[in-house]
Amino acid sequence: xxxxxxxxxxxxxxxxxxxxxxxxxxxxxxxxxxxxxxxxxxxxxxxxxxxxxxxxxxxxxxxxxxxxxxxxxxxxxxxxxxxxxxxxxxxxxxxxxxxxxxxxxxxxxxxxxxxxxxxxxxxxxxxxxxxxxxxxxxxxxxxxxxxxxxxxxxxxxxxxxxxxxxxxxxxxxxxxxxxxxxxxxxxxxxxxxxxxxxxxxxxxxxxxxxxxxxxxxxxxxxxxxxxxxxxxxxxxxxxxxxxxxxxxxxxxxxxxxxxxxxxxxxxxxxxxxxxxxxxxxxxxxxxxxxxxxxxxxxxxxxxxxxxxxxxxxxxxxxxxxxxxxxxxxxxxxxxxxxxxxxxxxxxxxxxxxxxxxxxxxxxxxxxxxxxxxxxxxxxxxxxxxxxxxxxxxxxxxxxxxxxxxxxxxxxxxxxxxxxxxxxxxxxxxxxxxxxxxxxxxxxxxxxxxxxxxxxxxxxxxxxxxxxxxxxxxxxxxxxxxxxxxxxxxxxxxxxxxxxxxxxxxxxxxxxxxxxxxxxxxxxxxxxxxxxxxxxxxxxxxxxxxxxxxxxxxxxxxxxxxxxxxxxxxxxxxxxxxxxxxxxxxxxxxxxxxxxxxxxxxxxxxxxxxxxxxxxxxxxxxxxxxxxxxxxxxxxxxxxxxxxxxxxxxxxxxxxxxxxxxxxxxxxxxxxx
Numbered sequence: 001x002x003x004x005x006x007x008x009x010x011x012x013x014x015x016x017x018x019x020x021x022x023x024x025x026x027x028x029x030x031x032x033x034x035x036x037x038x039x040x041x042x043x044x045x046x047x048x049x050x051x052x053x054x055x056x057x058x059x060x061x062x063x064x065x066x067x068x069x070x071x072x073x074x075x076x077x078x079x080x081x082x083x084x085x086x087x088x089x090x091x092x093x094x095x096x097x098x099x100x101x102x103x104x105x106x107x108x109x110x111x112x113x114x115x116x117x118x119x120x121x122x123x124x125x126x127x128x129x130x131x132x133x134x135x136x137x138x139x140x141x142x143x144x145x146x147x148x149x150x151x152x153x154x155x156x157x158x159x160x161x162x163x164x165x166x167x168x169x170x171x172x173x174x175x176x177x178x179x180x181x182x183x184x185x186x187x188x189x190x191x192x193x194x195x196x197x198x199x200x201x202x203x204x205x206x207x208x209x210x211x212x213x214x215x216x217x218x219x220x221x222x223x224x225x226x227x228x229x230x231x232x233x234x235x236x237x238x239x240x241x242x243x244x245x246x247x248x249x250x251x252x253x254x255x256x257x258x259x260x261x262x263x264x265x266x267x268x269x270x271x272x273x274x275x276x277x278x279x280x281x282x283x284x285x286x287x288x289x290x291x292x293x294x295x296x297x298x299x300x301x302x303x304x305x306x307x308x309x310x311x312x313x314x315x316x317x318x319x320x321x322x323x324x325x326x327x328x329x330x331x332x333x334x335x336x337x338x339x340x341x342x343x344x345x346x347x348x349x350x351x352x353x354x355x356x357x358x359x360x361x362x363x364x365x366x367x368x369x370x371x372x373x374x375x376x377x378x379x380x381x382x383x384x385x386x387x388x389x390x391x392x393x394x395x396x397x398x399x400x401x402x403x404x405x406x407x408x409x410x411x412x413x414x415x416x417x418x419x420x421x422x423x424x425x426x427x428x429x430x431x432x433x434x435x436x437x438x439x440x441x442x443x444x445x446x447x448x449x450x451x452x453x454x455x456x457x458x459x460x461x462x463x464x465x466x467x468x469x470x471x472x473x474x475x476x477x478x479x480x481x482x483x484x485x486x487x488x489x490x491x492x493x494x495x496x497x498x499x500x501x502x503x504x505x506x507x508x509x510x511x512x513x514x515x516x517x518x519x520x521x522x523x524x525x526x527x528x529x530x531x532x533x534x535x536x537x538x539x540x541x542x543x544x545x546x547x548x549x550x551x552x553x554x555x556x557x558x559x560x561x562x563x564x565x566x567x568x569x570x571x572x573x574x575x576x577x578x579x580x581x582x583x584x585x586x587x588x589x590x591x592x593x594x595x596x597x598x599x600x601x602x603x604x605x606x607x608x609x610x611x612x613x614x615x616x617x618x619x620x621x622x623x624x625x626x627x628x629x630x631x632x633x634x635x636x637x638x639x640x641x642x643x644x645x646x647x648x649x650x651x652x653x654x655x656x657x658x659x660x661x662x663x664x665x666x667x668x669x670x671x672x
Contacts, residue, residue, distance in 0.1 A: 044075050044076060045075055045079070045180070046074075046075055046076055046078035046079035046082060047072050047073060047074050047075055047079030047082060047083065048072070048073045048075060048180070048182065049070060049071070049072050049176075049180055049181040049182065050071045050072065050073055050151075050182050050183065051069070051070065051071040051182070051183050051184075051185075052068070052069075052070055052176075052181050052183070052184045052185070053067075053068070053069040053070075053184075053185045053186075053187075054066070054067070054068050054069075054173075054184075054185070054186050054187065055067045055187045055189070056171060056187070056188050056189065057189040058169050058171075058188075058189070058190055058191060059191055060167065060191040060216075061166060061167050062160075062163055062165070062166035062167045062168060062169040062248075063159075063160060063161045063162070063163075063166070064159070064160045064169065065157065065158075065159050065160075066157070066158045066159075066160075067155060067156070067157045067158075068155065068156045068157075068158075069153075069154075069155050070152075070153070070154055070155075070156075071151060071152070071153045072151065072152045072153075073149075073150075073151050074146055074147070074148060074149065074150045074151070074152065075148065075149075076148050077148065079146075079148075080146035080147060080148065080150070083143060083146060083152055084142065084143055084144070084146060085140055085141065085142050085143065086099075086102070086140060086141045086143070086154060087138050087139070087140040088138070088139050088140070088156055088158070089124060089136070089137070089138050089311075090136075090137055090139065090158060091135055091136055091137075091311060091312065091313065092135040092136075092137050093135045093313070094160055094161060094162050094163050094164065094313065095158060095159065095160050095161075096158070096159045096161075097137075097139045097156065097157070097158050097159075098156070098157045098159075099119055099139065099141060099154065099155070099156055099157075100155050100157065101113070101153065101154055101155040102114040102118070102141050102143070102152070102153075102154045103152070103153045103154070104143065104146070104150055104151070104152055104153075105150065105151040105153070106147070106149075106150055107147060107148065107149025107150050108147075108149075114141060114143065118141055118142060119139060119140070119141050120139070120140050120141075120142075121137055121138075121139045121140075122137065122138060123136065123137055123138075124136040124137060124138050125138070126305075126306070126307070127305065127307070130305050130325075130327055132317060132321070132325060132327075132328075133305060133307065133312075133329075136307070136311065136312075141154075163313060164313035164314060164315045165258060165313065165314060165366065167248075168247075168248045168249055168258065169247075169248055170245075170246060170247040170248065170249065170363075170364075170365045170366065170367065171188065171244070171245075171246050172242040172244065172245050172246075172365060172367055173186060173242060173243060173244045174242045174243045174244075175204055175224070175226045175243050176226070176228070177229060179228045179229060180228075181228060182227065182228045183225070183226075183227055183228070184224075184225070184226045184227075185223070185224070185225050186223070186224040186225075186226075186244075187221060187222070187223050187224075188221070188222040188223075188244075188246065189219060189220075189221045190219065190220050190221070190222070190246075191218070191219060192211070192213065192215075192216075192217075192218025192219055192220060195248065195250070196246055196247060196248045197245075197246070197247055197248075197249075197250075197363050198222075198244075198245070198246045199241075199244075199245045199246075199363050200243065200244055201241070201242075201243040201244070203243075204224065204226060204243045204244075205224075206222045206223060206224055207223050207224055207225045208221075208222075208223045209221070209222050209223075210223075224244070240356050240358055241358070241362060245362065245363040245365065246363070247363045247364055247365050249363075249364040249365070250364075251364060252359075252360065252364045252421060252436055252437070253436050254364070255364040255365075255366065255421070256421055256422070256423050256424075256436045259314055259350075259352070259366075259421075259423050260423045260424050270319075270320050272320050272323060272324070273319055273320060273323060273336075273339045273340060274343070276297075276323060276340065277294070277339075277340045277341075277343065277344070280293050280294055280297045280340065281293050281294070281344065287344065287345050287378045288378055288395060290341070290344055290345050291341060291345045291348075291376055291378060291397070292408045294337055294340040294341050294345070295337065295399050295401070295408050296408065296520070297340070298333050298336055298337045298340070298401060299333075299399075299401060299403070299404055299405070299406065299518075299520075300404055300405070300518040300520075301326070302322065302323075302326060302327060302328055302332075302333050302336060303326060303327040303328075303404070304327075304328070304329075304330070304333065304401075304402055304403070304404055305327050305328060305329050305332075306402075307329050308370070309329075309330065309331065309352070309366075309369060309370070309371075309372065310366060310367055310369075312329055312331065314331065314366060314369075315331065316328075316329070316331035316332050316334065316335040317332050317335065318335070319335045319336045319338075319339040319340075322335060322336045323336055330371070330372045330401060330402045331350075331372065333401045333402070334350050334372065334374055334401055337374065337399075337401060341376075345376070345378060347376065347377045347378075348374060348375070348376045349374065349375050349376075349422055349423055349424045350372055350373075350374055350375075350423045351372065351373050351374065351375050351398075351420035351421065351422050351423070351438060351440065352369035352371070352372050352420060352421045352423065353369070353370065353371040353372065353373060353415050353418045353419070353420045353440065354368050354369060354370070354418060354419045354420065354421065355368050355369075355370045356368075356419075357418075357419055359419050359421075359437070360419065360437050369421060371402065371415060372401070372402070373398055373399060373400055373401065373402075373411055373415060373420065373440060374398070374399040374401050375396070375397070375398055375399075375422065375438070376396070376397045376398075376399065377395070377396055378395045378397070397409045397445070398411050398440060398441060399411075400412055400415070403478070403482065404485060404518065405478070405481040405482055405485045405517045405518055405520060406478060406481075406520070407445070407446075407477075407478075407520035407521070408445065408520065409444070409445030410444060410445065410478060411440060411441075412478060413475050413478075415440055416440055416441065416442040416443070417439065417440060417441075417442040418439070418440050419437055419438070419439055419440075420437070420438050420439070420440050421436055421437060421438075422436055422437070422438045442574065443574070444473075444474055444475075444574060446473055446474075447473065447474075447575065447577065448473060448474030448475065448574050448575065448576045448577070449472070449473045449474065449523075449576070449577045449578070449579075450470065450471070450472045450473075450474070450476060450576070450577070450578045450579070451470070451471045451472075451578075451579045451580070451581075452468065452469070452470050452503075452549070452550050452578075452579070452580040452581070453468070453469045453580075453581050454466055454467070454468050454469075454548055454549060454580070454581065454582040454583070454584075455467045455583050456548050456582065456583070456584045456585070457584065457585040457586075458535060458536050458584070458585070458586055458587070459587065460538075460587045461533075461534075462533075462534050462535055462536040462537060462538055463531065463532070463533050463534065463535060464507065464531065464532040464533075464535035464536070464548075465529070465530075465531050466505065466529070466530050466531075466548060467527065467528075467529050468500070468503075468505070468527065468528055468529075468530065469525065469526070469527040470499075470524075470525060470526045470527070471523045471524070471525045472523055472524050472525075472526075473523045473524075474574070474576065475574070477523065477524045480495075480499070480514075480524055480526060481517040481520070481524050482517075483495050484514050484517050484526070485517035485518070492512045492514065493509045493511075493512050493528075495512075496509045496512040496526065496528040497509050499526065499528070500528065500530055502550075503550035503551065504546075504550065504551055505530055505532075505548075506532055507530045507531050507532030507533075507535075508530065508531055508532070509528050509529070509530050510529050510530065510531055511528065511529045512526070512527070512528040512529075513526070513527045513528070514526045514527075536656070538658050542655050542656075542657070543655070543656040543657070543658070544653040544654065544655055544656070545653065545654050545656065546651075546652075546653060546654070547582060547595075547611065547620045547622075547650075547652070547654060548582050548584060548620075549580045549581075549582050549620060549622055549650075550580055551650055552578055552580070552607075552622060552624050552646065552650065554624070554642075554643050554646060554647075555570070555571065555572050555573065556643075557570070557636065557639055557640040557643050558570055558633065558636050558639075561633070561636075566633060567632075567633025567634060567636055568633050569630045569631065569632060569633055570630060570631040570632075570633065570635065570636060570639055571629070571630050572604065572605070572626050572628060572629055572630055572631065573626065573629065574629065575625075575626050575627055575628070575629065576624075576625070576626045577623070577624075577625045577626075578623060578624050578625075579621070579622075579623045580621065580622045580623070581619075581620070581621045582618070582619065582620040582621070583617065583618075583619055584617065584618040584619070584620075585616065585617055586616040586617070586618065586656065587616065587658070587659060588616055588659065589616065589658075589659025590616045590656055590657065590658055590659055591656070591657040592613035592616070592617075592618045592654065592655075592656060592657075593613075593654070593655035593656075593657070594611035594612055594613050594618060594620075594654060595611050595652035595653070595654065596611070596652075597609045597610040597611055597649075598645060598646075598648075598649040600642055600645045600646065602638070602642055603627070603628070604626070604627055604628040604631055604635075604639075605624065605625060605626045605627060605628070605642065606623075606624070606625050606627075607622075607623070607624045607642070607645070607646045607649070608621075608622070608623050609621065609622040609623075609649050611652075611654070618654060622649070622650070624646070
């Protein structure tokens with residue numbers, strides 16, 4: 001159920017910090033190299049990076065200069081299109097980008113250099129409607145008339161001064177292993193004064209390490225040189241850790257302190273924020289209700305500007321400005337939420353989600369922190385002593401402030417279970433963990449449930465008309481809220497069409513209604529009507545159709561384990577209840593032969609189906625309830641049998657006997 005829709009709309013949960021500005025061309029997707037010594041039968045690459053040189057120099061105050069020199073061979077028209085425009089994103093608040101060289105060597109002879117007038121510099125289109133972020137710029141070069149066999153050579157210099165996290169700095173790099181880059185030179189020029197940590201992959205050691213100068217003038221230069229792998233070598237190795245990591249942060253705890261803009265007691269906010277807090281909270285004195293109200297306001301009334309945290313230097317704007325403008329980044333929205341809740345609600349902290357589970361063992365680097373949620377700990381309400389209330393039993397909630405339509409306490413599924421760096425301390429039991437890392441709980445604040453009601457009819461012409469209504473709580477609810485929220489209402493039929501296809505319905509969606517995506521206190525509902533001409537050909541004998549219910553998708557059974565190896569656990573996910581019901585009206589006189597129902601009960605899940613008919617009305621229901629999150633590998637055979645039983649039931653067909661053939665089928669029709 002909803003499987004196809006998850007595939008179609010899943011990227012809304014894969015943004016990792018939101019929409020990113022365009023990447024520099026030197027970070028283009030990497031493919032296998034072609035060349036005289038590496039003949040290959042693979043399709044020709046659109047382009048080949050023949051040389052990629054990078055030189056980075058850091059000063060002791062974290063100012064830096066990065067120069068990238070690239071030579072690219074265009075192999076076909078696709079490569080020409082990809083390099084028709086070079087774009088480089090930067091933040092003018094602390095960066096400057098120069099493009100001193102763009103030279104084209106033509107395949108038919110001759111060279112040409114682009115003039116400075118060919119370079120444009122403008123605000124990033126992502127922030128076009130958000131004046132507060134117009135410092136985010138894109139410098140670009142348009143290259144016309146590229147042909148197969150042409151070679152492009154260009155240099156890009158990025159200068160960074162007074163970065164928000166200065167005097168600390170960090171850098172990470174992973175060398176190409178796909179063969180896209182034939183030769184890569186990398187140089188890192190570091191100040192001798194100060195302390196930094198550096199970690200290098202033993203398989204890509206520095207070619208040289210040179211030291212010069214004394215005292216404050218001392219510098220150390222690391223140089224690497226890597227070539228495209230040979231055909232006999234492994235083409236691509238998936239690495240969790242970069243080949244090169246360098247940081248001036250001594251530990252993740254130290255990095256957390258630097259990011260802890262809100263660690264101390266903030267000011268209680270301006271009159272503007274105070275008045276808004278009173279307005280939003282209303283007359284309630286319950287901290288839980290107040291926090292939910294503040295979150296709802298920030299989530300739904302402050303537009304999220306999807307920018308990577310590193311792009312804005314992990315810097316947040318003032319809460320007053322965020323409130324007045326009505327938009328902000330993740331950090332901005334947290335700043336406002338924190339100020340709204342400061343005077344009345346318990347401990348609220350930002351948690352920066354990392355990009356992989358092994359982060360606590362990596363060198364501390366802000367570039368790994370790609371998203372952010374908020375964690376709140378609220379003390380229980382005051383109660384008489386004889387009530388036995390636990391003083392340390394704070395209520396914990398995790399808030400996905402980056403989604404405008406996430407219900408209170410719901411974090412998107414791609415962030416749940418990830419490691420997150422908690423900034424500051426939360427009161428109560430969380431204070432006992434000293435390392436700063438938390439695993440974002442893979443939990444929902446309410447039971448996950450989906451109900452689908454189908455009211456359908458098949459006319460004497462064979463045309464099908466169906467009204468389908470969904471009511472959802474849980475991950476699919478969040479997916480649909482985001483989809484409908486981000487889609488103009490005049491195009492909601494397109495989203496409903498994907499939803500219909502995902503559940504096996506074919507035809508034309510004629511109408512669609514959905515509840516307000518931002519009304520998150522109640523389940524999200526979607527209702528659409530779909531028609532399909534000639535769904536049934538009454539001339540066929542017999543007429544068989546499937547039960548017009550969404551297919552209930554189950555986690556796949558595990559593959560067979562080789563002898564001697566332990567069977568892995570079977571992950572079923574968050575406990576989920578799905579109920580589907582159908583009422584199908586048929587032409588008068590039609591005889592329905594329903595299939596037999598099924599009941600399969602286990603301690604980890606149950607499945608039930610029921611089919612019946614009264615005169616020309618067919619009724620069906622199916623339900624599944626997953627009770628456990630996972631099973632031991634030893635139950636693989638039992639779970640496979642459970643899946644087969646459910647799939648067999650859902651594959652059953654309904655036999656229809658038209659009115660003209662009713663007498664012939666009477667003897668074989670079960671009494672109702």
